[in-house]
Amino acid sequence: MQILIRVLITAVALWVATALVGGITVTDETAVKRWLTLLAVAVIFGLVNAFIKPVIKVLGCAFYVLTLGLIALVVNAALLMLTSWLAGKLDLPFHVEWFWPAFWGAIIVGVVCWLLGVLIPDGESDD
Template sequence: MKILIRVLINAVALWVATALVDGITVTSDTAAKRAGTLLAVAVIFGIVNAFIKPFIKVLGCAFYVLTLGLFALFVNAALLMLTSWAAGKLNLPFHVDWFWPAFWGAIIIGVVSWLLSLFVADDD
């Protein structure tokens, strides 16, 4: 159940990013297809973050320390662009144009995900 809630939170955060950032688009015909695309992209985004982000954190540990964590913004933008690439390979109509839309989109996704997570009970 927790995984489903995380996917829904990420899908809403992705939707907010597509609404606010020029350069992040979902080109589906209907609202239902758009919602399905956002859910699928949220799953891809979750997988990318779960498997690739830990390796990047270990390899880039010095950059995180030297930049006082600001390097994480660039890592999150790169992971969003990787998600866009994977969605394209799966023929999903989700696209991030380049780095700056990914940068601002990653910030928005992070903030919206955090805000929505505040309303979800933590079982730990």
């Protein structure tokens, strides 16, 4: 159930990014197809973050230290662009134009995911 909630949160965050950032698009005709595409892209984005991001953090830990963590913004943008590329390979109509839309989109996705994660209870109790 937790995984499904995380995917839904990420899909909503991606939808917010497509609404606010020019250069991030989902080109489906109907709202249902658009949301199904966003759900599929959320799964891809989650897999990319689960498998590739830790490797990048380990290999580039010196850059994280030298830039006081600001390189994470660039890494997140690159991972969003990779997600767009993978979605294209799977014939999903999700596209990120270039680096700057990916940069701002990654920030929006991160903030919205964090905010929704705080607002939506995870089912774990503290007692």
